[in-house]
Amino acid sequence: MKVEIECAGCLLHRGLFQITEATDDCALQFEVTSALFQLFTKEFQPTAVPAYLGTQRDRLIRRMTGNPDPYAKIKQRSNQKALEFFPSVRKLVSNESSPEFRFRKACLCSIVGNIMEFDIPGHTFNYGDIERLIQRAEDDLAIDNIIEIFDTAKEAGRILYLTDNAGEIVFDKLLVRELKRLGAHVTVGVKGGPIINDATVEDAKYIGMDRIADALITTGTDAVGLMPEQCSNEFLSAYDSVDLVLAKGMGHAETLTELNLSLPHALLLRTKCRPVANFLNVEKGKNIAKIML
Amino acid sequence: MKVEIECAGCLLHRGLFQITEATDDCALQFEVTSALFQLFTKEFQPTAVPAYLGTQRDRLIRRMTGNPDPYAKIKQRSNQKALEFFPSVRKLVSNESSPEFRFRKACLCSIVGNIMEFDIPGHTFNYGDIERLIQRAEDDLAIDNIIEIFDTAKEAGRILYLTDNAGEIVFDKLLVRELKRLGAHVTVGVKGGPIINDATVEDAKYIGMDRIADALITTGTDAVGLMPEQCSNEFLSAYDSVDLVLAKGMGHAETLTELNLSLPHALLLRTKCRPVANFLNVEKGKNIAKIML
Numbered sequence: 023m024k025v026e027i028e029c030a031g032c033l034l035h036r037g038l039f040q041i042t043e044a045t046d047d048c049a050l051q052f053e054v055t056s057a058l059f060q061l062f063t064k065e066f067q068p069t070a071v072p073a074y075l076g077t078q079r080d081r082l083i084r085r086m087t088g089n090p091d092p093y094a095k096i097k098q099r100s101n102q103k104a105l106e107f108f109p110s111v112r113k114l115v116s117n118e119s120s121p122e123f124r125f126r127k128a129c130l131c132s133i134v135g136n137i138m139e140f141d142i143p144g145h146t147f148n149y150g151d152i153e154r155l156i157q158r159a160e161d162d163l164a165i166d167n168i169i170e171i172f173d174t175a176k177e178a179g180r181i182l183y184l185t186d187n188a189g190e191i192v193f194d195k196l197l198v199r200e201l202k203r204l205g206a207h208v209t210v211g212v213k214g215g216p217i218i219n220d221a222t223v224e225d226a227k228y229i230g231m232d233r234i235a236d237a238l239i240t241t242g243t244d245a246v247g248l249m250p251e252q253c254s255n256e257f258l259s260a261y262d263s264v265d266l267v268l269a270k271g272m273g274h275a276e277t278l279t280e281l282n283l284s285l286p287h288a289l290l291l292r293t294k295c296r297p298v299a300n301f302l303n304v305e306k307g308k309n310i311a312k313i314m315l
Numbered sequence: 316m317k318v319e320i321e322c323a324g325c326l327l328h329r330g331l332f333q334i335t336e337a338t339d340d341c342a343l344q345f346e347v348t349s350a351l352f353q354l355f356t357k358e359f360q361p362t363a364v365p366a367y368l369g370t371q372r373d374r375l376i377r378r379m380t381g382n383p384d385p386y387a388k389i390k391q392r393s394n395q396k397a398l399e400f401f402p403s404v405r406k407l408v409s410n411e412s413s414p415e416f417r418f419r420k421a422c423l424c425s426i427v428g429n430i431m432e433f434d435i436p437g438h439t440f441n442y443g444d445i446e447r448l449i450q451r452a453e454d455d456l457a458i459d460n461i462i463e464i465f466d467t468a469k470e471a472g473r474i475l476y477l478t479d480n481a482g483e484i485v486f487d488k489l490l491v492r493e494l495k496r497l498g499a500h501v502t503v504g505v506k507g508g509p510i511i512n513d514a515t516v517e518d519a520k521y522i523g524m525d526r527i528a529d530a531l532i533t534t535g536t537d538a539v540g541l542m543p544e545q546c547s548n549e550f551l552s553a554y555d556s557v558d559l560v561l562a563k564g565m566g567h568a569e570t571l572t573e574l575n576l577s578l579p580h581a582l583l584l585r586t587k588c589r590p591v592a593n594f595l596n597v598e599k600g601k602n603i604a605k606i607m608l
Binding site: 028 | 320324331342349353356361436
C-alpha cells in the first residue's frame with residue numbers, strides 16, 4: 023500500500039509526539055523536527071509505503087535524541103491496562119459453545135485490541151471503551167473471512183502469528199490459544215527492537231505470551247510491519263516454514279500488500295485511518311479479518 | 316511570539332488541507348507537499364513566528380497549484396452562515412442597557428466570532444454552537460481588559476479595526492458600530508489578498524462592513540496577522556494616524572507581539588491552539604480581550 027497525501031500529516035504528527043516523549047531538550051527537539059522535514063522532503067513520494075517511512079522516521083528520532091525507546095512508558099501502561107481487562111475478555115471467549123464460535127470471538131477480541139493506539143490523528147481510544155467495542159465488534163466487521171481463516175488454521179501444521187502493539191498483545195493470547203487448540207504449532211513473532219508502540223520480546227514476556235505460544239521469536243529488526251529484506255535469517259526460516267501467517271494491524275496491511283506472498287496470510291486489524299480504510303475499500307473505524315491466499 | 320514544536324504539525328496540517336482544496340491533481344499535490352517539507356526544513360526554527368511561516372506556506376501553495384484562493388468556498392459559506400445568525404446576535408447587543416454593557420457584549424460576540432475556524436488540529440467548531448458560546452463567553456473570558464479598551468476607545472479620535480476570518484467579520488460589525496457610537500472615526504482593515512480563511516475586501520463588502528465602517532482599507536498584502544514591512548504605504552499611513560488599534564485573532568497575537576508598538580493595541584481572540592494559549596498564559600479554548608499599551 024502506498025501513501026496518500028494525508029499520510030504526511032500523520033507521519034509528522036507521530037514523529038512530533040515521539041520527539042517530545044524522547045527528549046526535553048527544546049533545541050534538540052527543533053533539530054530533530056527539521057531533520058524529519060528533510061527526510062520527508064526526499065522520501066514522501068507517491069510510491070512510498072507509509073510503514074517504511076515510519077520506520078525511517080523512528081530510527082532517525084531514536085538516533086538523534088539518543089532515546090532508545092520513546093514509547094516505553096506508553097507500552098508499559100498499555101500492557102498493564104490490557105491485563106486488567108483480560109479476565110473478563112477471556113471469559114467472553116471461553117463462554118462460547120463450540121471451537122468455531124470460540125475462534126470467532128477470539129478473532130474479534132484480538133481485533134478490538136488493535137484499537138489500543140494513542141497518537142493517530144482522528145483516532146481516539148479510551149480503555150473504558152474496550153467492553154463496548156467488543157460488544158459491537160461483529161457489527162463493525164467490514165471484511166469477514168473468519169470462517170476461511172478458521173478452516174485454513176485447522177489444516178495448518180505450523181502457524182506464525184505476527185503481533186502489532188503492546189497492550190493489544192494481551193488479547194492476542196486468546197487467539198493464539200485457540201489456534202493451538204486446533205492442533206497447530208504456533209510461533210509468535212514480535213518486533214526485534216522498539217518501534218512506535220509495537221510489542222517487543224519484553225512486552226511478550228511481561229504479558230505471558232511466552233507461556234502460551236509454542237515458540238516466541240522476533241523479526242530481528244525494528245521495522246514497522248513486515249520488511250523481509252531487513253529480517254533475521256532465523257525469522258525468515260520460521261516465516262518460510264509455516265502453513266499460515268496471522269498478522270495484526272495496519273503496519274502489516276501496508277507492508278504485506280507490497281510482497282509476493284507464497285502462503286496464506288490473514289490480516290486482523292482495525293482501520294484507524296482513512297488511507298488504510300480506503301485501500302481496503304471500507305470505512306474508517308471498521309474491523310477487518312481478511313485472508314490473502 | 317515564536318513557534319513551539321507542535322506548531323509544526325498545525326502548519327503542515329493546514330497546508331495539506333489547503334493543497335487538497337487547491338487542486339485535484341494527485342501528482343501535483345505530492346510535489347507541493349514535498350516543497351512544503353523543504354520550506355519547513357529550512358524555516359522551522361525556534362526563532363520563527365508561526366504567522367510568518369503560514370504566510371510563506373500559503374504563498375507557495377497558491378503559486379505551485381495556480382489556485383489563487385483555496386479557501387474561497389469555505390469563506391463564502393462562513394459569511395453566509397454568520398449572516399444567518401447575525402439578527403439574533405445583534406439583538407443580544409442592542410438589548411443591553413448602557414453603552415458600556417453594549418460595548419462589552421459586542422466585544423464578546425466578536426470574540427466568539429473568532430471561533431469560526433475549521434482546520435486547526437484539536438479545534439472543532441459547529442455553527443450551531445454560536446449561541447451557546449456567546450452565552451458562556453463571559454465565563455470563558457480569561458483576560459478581561461474590556462473596560463480599559465472601552466475607556467481608551469472613548470478617548471480615541473481615530474480607530475483602526477484589523478479583522479481576522481471571513482464569517483467572523485459579520486460579528487465584527489457589531490463592535491465597529493459600538494466604536495463609532497463612542498464618537499471615533501473607525502477604519503476597518505482587511506487583508507490585501509487571499510490568505511487562509513482571512514477576510515478580504517470582497518468578504519467585507521459581501522457582509523456590508525463597507526456600509527458601517529467610516530473607511531475600508533486593506534493591508535496591501537496577503538500576510539497573516541500584521542507584517543508592517545510588507546504593508547502598503549496607504550495602510551501604514553492609516554495605521555500611524557490612529558489612537559487605538561483593535562486587532563482580531565491569533566495571527567495578530569503572533570505578529571503584534573513581535574513589533575515595537577507606539578500606540579495602544581487591543582487583541583480580541585479565542586485561544587484555539589495551545590502555543591498561543593501558552594504564550595498568553597491561559598488555557599486553550601479561552602476568550603481574550605487584552606490591551607497592550
